[in-house]
Amino acid sequence: MPTARFIVSGKVQGVFYRASTREQALRLGLTGYARNRPDGSVEVLASGEAEALDALERWLQQGPPAARVDGVSREDLPEQSLRGFHTG
Known part of the structure; x- marks a missing residue:
């Protein structure tokens, strides 16, 4: 399956961004994860x-x-087989 990594910057921590991303991803039939990064962005x-x-x-x-997104970068990656969609 095609795989992509997104880095989302802005006010994206503490606003249910990861949980909402999980809900959206599951609705779309995607697997993977959303996690906070030390710099305040979400991967x-x-x-x-x-x-x-x-x-x-x-x-x-x-x-x-409640989020304020300043930017989203995308990196397409080699195909990966992931299970479920997790937040961490």
């Missing part, structure tokens, strides 16, 4: 259909209502 690794990854990227640019 999202997702694997699934290319269209679903594109839809997740669009959602990440907005995030949940």
